[in-house]
Amino acid sequence: FPAGIYEHFLTDDKKVIKEGIGVVNREERVLLPNGNTKWLLTSKLPLYNGKGKIVGLVGIGRDITTEKKAKQELIAAKEKAEESDRLKSAFLANMSHEIRTPMNGILGFAELLKNPRLTDEQQQQYIEIIEKGGARMLNIINDIVDISRIESGIMDVSLAESDINELLDYTISFFKPEVEAKGMRLLLTEVLPKERAKVVTDREKVLAVLTNLVKNAIKYANEGTIGFGCNKKGPTLEFFVKDTGIGIPKDRQQAIFDRFVQADIEDKEARQGAGLGLAISKSYVEMLGGEIWVESKEGKGSTFYFTIPHDDKIEGRKKGGINASVESKDPQTKKLKILIVEDDEMSSMLLEKFLEPFAKDILQVFTGEDAVDICRQHPDIDLILMDIKLPGIDGAEATKQIREFNKDVVIVAQTAKALSGDRQSMLDTGCNDYMTKPINKEDLHETIKRLFLKS
Ligand code: ADP
Numbered sequence: 001f002p003a004g005i006y007e008h009f010l011t012d013d014k015k016v017i018k019e020g021i022g023v024v025n026r027e028e029r030v031l032l033p034n035g036n037t038k039w040l041l042t043s044k045l046p047l048y049n050g051k052g053k054i055v056g057l058v059g060i061g062r063d064i065t066t067e068k069k070a071k072q073e074l075i076a077a078k079e080k081a082e083e084s085d086r087l088k089s090a091f092l093a094n095m096s097h098e099i100r101t102p103m104n105g106i107l108g109f110a111e112l113l114k115n116p117r118l119t120d121e122q123q124q125q126y127i128e129i130i131e132k133g134g135a136r137m138l139n140i141i142n143d144i145v146d147i148s149r150i151e152s153g154i155m156d157v158s159l160a161e162s163d164i165n166e167l168l169d170y171t172i173s174f175f176k177p178e179v180e181a182k183g184m185r186l187l188l189t190e191v192l193p194k195e196r197a198k199v200v201t202d203r204e205k206v207l208a209v210l211t212n213l214v215k216n217a218i219k220y221a222n223e224g225t226i227g228f229g230c231n232k233k234g235p236t237l238e239f240f241v242k243d244t245g246i247g248i249p250k251d252r253q254q255a256i257f258d259r260f261v262q263a264d265i266e267d268k269e270a271r272q273g274a275g276l277g278l279a280i281s282k283s284y285v286e287m288l289g290g291e292i293w294v295e296s297k298e299g300k301g302s303t304f305y306f307t308i309p310h311d312d313k314i315e316g317r318k319k320g321g322i323n324a325s326v327e328s329k330d331p332q333t334k335k336l337k338i339l340i341v342e343d344d345e346m347s348s349m350l351l352e353k354f355l356e357p358f359a360k361d362i363l364q365v366f367t368g369e370d371a372v373d374i375c376r377q378h379p380d381i382d383l384i385l386m387d388i389k390l391p392g393i394d395g396a397e398a399t400k401q402i403r404e405f406n407k408d409v410v411i412v413a414q415t416a417k418a419l420s421g422d423r424q425s426m427l428d429t430g431c432n433d434y435m436t437k438p439i440n441k442e443d444l445h446e447t448i449k450r451l452f453l454k455s
Pocket of ligand 1: 216220246248278
């Protein structure tokens with residue numbers, strides 16, 4: 001036989017030769033003389049000489065490497081889909097719990113507030129609980145929106161010169177009361193030399209990551225000190241947040257940065273949270289060109305680190321997303337005639353309260369059709385707050401129709417949908433600006449100042 005071929009059919013050769021039986025349709029992996037491996041579908045038969053003695057074997061092999069690989073890939077894809085399905089279900093179950101818990105508190109204490117015999121102190125206490133529950137809900141919703149934005153690739157990076165020390169100072173003054181209330185200490189142990197503290201980066205994202213790490217340190221430690229700060233390490237800035245908390249087992253130190261994964265882990269120590277914070281932080285840090293990691297010992301504590309490039313010039317960086325910083329001065333704008341288009345009565349009432357300082361007159365309608373009509377009757381309206389999801393014609397359509405006869409009125413769209421490219425699509429229909437619900441009073445005031453200062 002040609003020696004090469006004989007050597008290739010390895011697995012069943014001995015059997016064929018010894019027992020004299022054929023082997024048909026076997027899948028086997030063979031090593032080629034060049035060192036590569038291939039999958040063959042083989043059939044082998046003993047080869048007899050004239051006297052009926054086995055002297056070797058004949059075999060045929062068909063190369064099925066490609067089919068085999070495709071099959072393996074399919075199996076892997078199926079397993080991955082099943083795994084991701086399982087994680088999503090676990091994630092949803094956890095999310096449902098995370099949303100129900102604060103909701104429970106909000107509705108329960110709202111019910112209790114109805115009691116006319118409550119003392120002032122009790123009332124204040126219940127209101128505070130409701131506020132906290134609302135804030136917690138909003139956190140979860142923000143996390144979900146952020147992760148969706150990240151996944152759909154529409155999260156922008158806006159670079160501007162930012163003072164890292166100012167950001168560290170802000171963090172310590174923000175969290176100090178909470179940490180001290182827990183009987184722990186919060187220390188800012190490393191800051192940058194003043195002349196190095198100005199960096200071109202996305203301040204909001206750096207702050208979000210730092211905030212998230214400090215929040216976790218507070219959440220997962222019950223005593224001791226939380227230390228944080230920032231050092232310059234060559235061309236990068238390295239932030240750290242160190243706690244003396246419960247620590248993280250080695251085999252989870254990677255997984256905690258994955259989205260959806262945390263929820264699936266049997267976590268006896270899990271304290272409230274949707275398990276998205278670190279996944280969002282990781283995406284932010286990577287968007288800024290850095291890395292994030294943790295060093296931790298169970299029962300001793302954890303230190304989270306993240307880096308960002310230490311760029312002090314804007315050149316060479318993506319300029320597209322640079323935001324002009326909003327003036328924070330407080331110029332007096334004229335008093336406005338305002339139309340609120342909103343089908344939800346509670347939201348409409350809230351807007352009315354928020355708008356009071358700017359308003360000389362506030363009109364309210366509940367549908368898109370009425371919005372168009374009332375604009376025809378009142379050409380002197382200065383500002384319209386336009387809800388998008390409305391019964392009948394929606395906010396986008398109403399805006400288009402209003403623009404046909406009134407190009408000047410300022411229209412601010414407000415919607416609960418913060419997910420996709422609807423910002424641009426609303427601006428395209430003729431809105432001047434866009435806000436996401438729940439509308440925050442400060443943001444609304446900033447937006448109005450910006451719009452009316454410009455014109
Ligand atoms: P969440 O805290 O909302 O569950 P995160 O994504 O922020 O979600 O964190 C994921 C997991 O990592 C947490 O559930 C917790 O188990 C672990 N973890 C995060 N930070 C710490 C910390 N400082 N100490 C101990 N465990 C932590």
